[in-house]
Amino acid sequence: MPLTGKQRRLLRGMGHHLEPVVIVGQAGVTEGVIAAVEQALHDHELIKVKINEGPETRQEAAQRLAEGTGAELAQLLGRTALLFKKRQDEDSEFPDF
Numbered sequence: 001m002p003l004t005g006k007q008r009r010l011l012r013g014m015g016h017h018l019e020p021v022v023i024v025g026q027a028g029v030t031e032g033v034i035a036a037v038e039q040a041l042h043d044h045e046l047i048k049v050k051i052n053e054g055p056e057t058r059q060e061a062a063q064r065l066a067e068g069t070g071a072e073l074a075q076l077l078g079r080t081a082l083l084f085k086k087r088q089d090e091d092s093e094f095p096d097f
Contacts, residue, residue, distance in 0.1 A: 003072050003084070011046060011074040015082045020050035028054035029061050034068040041071055041085040045093055049081045 003011070021040045024033055040047045049065060051058045062081040066073040071085035086094055 003074065008074050011084050012082065015046055015048060015074065018046070018048045018082075020048040020080060022047065023050045023052065024054060024061055024065075025052055026054050028056050029064045029068070034065065037065055037071075037083065038069045041069055041083060042087070045087055046074075046082070046084050049083060051079045051081060 021044070022033065022036050037047070037049060049062075051061045054061065056064070058079055058081075059076065062073055062076050062083075065071070065081065066083060069083070069085060071083040073081060074084045075082040084094075086092055
């Protein structure tokens with residue numbers, strides 16, 4: 001289910017202080033990058049990804065990451081994407097989503 005405006009605003013506020021945990025290199029979005037993002041989302045639910053110059057635009061790369069991991073793109077600001085994927089267990093930090 002897509003995020004509402006209020007949910008996106010809340011996630012942007014929570015993600016403001018985060019540092020990127022995955023960096024997309026010049027090879028673009030590869031299976032290895034998608035796997036790393038998926039693991040980071042499983043561990044943290046809300047992550048930042050730095051998208052460097054590559055074969056695709058930053059919008060295309062962010063969309064591919066979101067689709068490849070089943071996550072929601074909460075924000076794309078410059079070359080930094082904020083991705084969110086709620087855990088399906090009780091350990092989730094986001095019970096209201």
